[in-house]
Amino acid sequence: MPIKTAWHKTVKWGITGLLLLFVSLLLSIGLGAVWIDPSVIMDSFLSFEKDNIKHQLIFEVRIPRALASALIGASLAVAGTIMQGLTRNPLADPSIIGITHGSGLAIAISLAFIKTGSYWTLLIWSFAGAAFGATCVLAFSMFSKDRISPVTLTLAGAALSTLFSALSTGIALYYQVAQDLSFWFAGGLSGTKWLHVFILLPTVTIGVFLALWISRSLTILAMGEEIATGLGQSQQKIRLIGIVTVILLCGSAVSIAGAIGFIGLVIPHIVRLLVGPDYRVVVPLSAIAGALLLILADVGARMINPPFETPVSAVTALIGVPFFLYLSRQKRGYM
Template identity: 50%
Template structure:
């Protein structure tokens, strides 16, 4: 018994030693600097280019009679802040899922959470038109929770247990089912145009009221993620090691799942089906800062916001004044990345 405990403690110590706090601090600082630059550029560029001086005046000396100030305050500022929040939320949700399940393919989109939330959103549009956004976000949480329950239920009853590949396949099948149901609702109730925006994924319709409602949920979930970071590090080493070091693994997994549901559900309710952020960013963070989730989670938050802000900027510049869906641009990176990870996972099996 003593030998086992010593091994478990040694494994935990090795995980901490493999972390790179100096590198993590640099990633966070440089990421925040690049994010600040991206925010300024994203606010300035669009269908109409606005100078940096006008942007400064609109932020600090707002004139309601100036149309450029109105564009910045009412359209571009909520858009870029939503990009930061959504990118950080998807990235942290993916990091938590990958740490808890030890599944390198885990992501809220790949496991059906995003499609579950989007299906709930379609049902709200069809059956409860005019529903306040406060209640819509709750329905998105419920849809994401149902998707998680189904995916884990199907995977758990499969022969051989819940392997990473089975979990991903179950999520892909459920995502296809929810997408088909949502499209059927859209056709029958003639809400296809509104629903198309959510499925394409974009920040163009974000308003301040959305951010005001979303911010407390995301802030609380982020604080919860930081509080759980050490426990997730131990879970990522395996359930036996985590239990041996005194972790209540089931309680940690339940808390982590609730956090993921909040982050994914709130994000989908604002921007729709933007996938692969939670798949790509945690892998990049681990590569840069090691395996300690006390550093992976904050780095993922910064890099996730950075990815979505710059992807949204690129989406506006590809074919102006029309906008390319930001979800499509991120998918151009995410699909090859997913195939690369799936190939490696198959080799390990």
């Protein structure tokens, strides 16, 4: 594809994605158990009134939830993009290869043994669990004859995800914290506050920056390890930065929203289909598309069975499972 044409497509889809993201944020603020008219939303921005219940609802509940949805969606999409680039595995996704469920196991342990722990404690345990899950999957794959092939990584991740999930359930039942852990398994954004936004903002920013830093190397790696090594690229360094990036993004997202799957699987494929395989473009557009998808999924979760909320993970699964089955049937190699 000519450079001029590729740049034109990138700018076009970038602007389109940002406009759709802005509209989806307004939609997320307006929709819910209580409908808020756009004029009221605008009025709350222009002249906020502390005694106005709807203004309070907008600033204390709806806006932090919408922003948290965008940041979590972006983090999961970028994490999936990095995993697919590092492993050259089209099925790689933090929820499929054990990283998300590693965080879940750590959170279950935290709830069982540190019952008075603060949210910061939960966040640290989530990071540790994500690191543990990533280490287990990669270590298992390294001992395989075909190293980190797509099949080996997917099977190892699926097996470890099942093990982590079973251990989490056993710990939760034995120590009577199943009700607390059920929120994590369901995955949701109903409890998000400004604190969560302030935690997510720096972690997602750093994670996306690291992803952009190695994006050119991931594009070269997609051509094959031999070519990347021949060009003087340090594979160990790129993998280390990539894994740290995934742990940072997934650890913060899981600790706040729970097990929301398939965003990291679906979004990178859609973006590559639109703009090509250059990760310098795929990473930022995946962040935008991931934010857009989770916001819309969260809106759908609120509107399917009002006034009750459907777990947002169920909505993303409705999109992701058919896509996963479609990809698993493909016989072609991975670019």
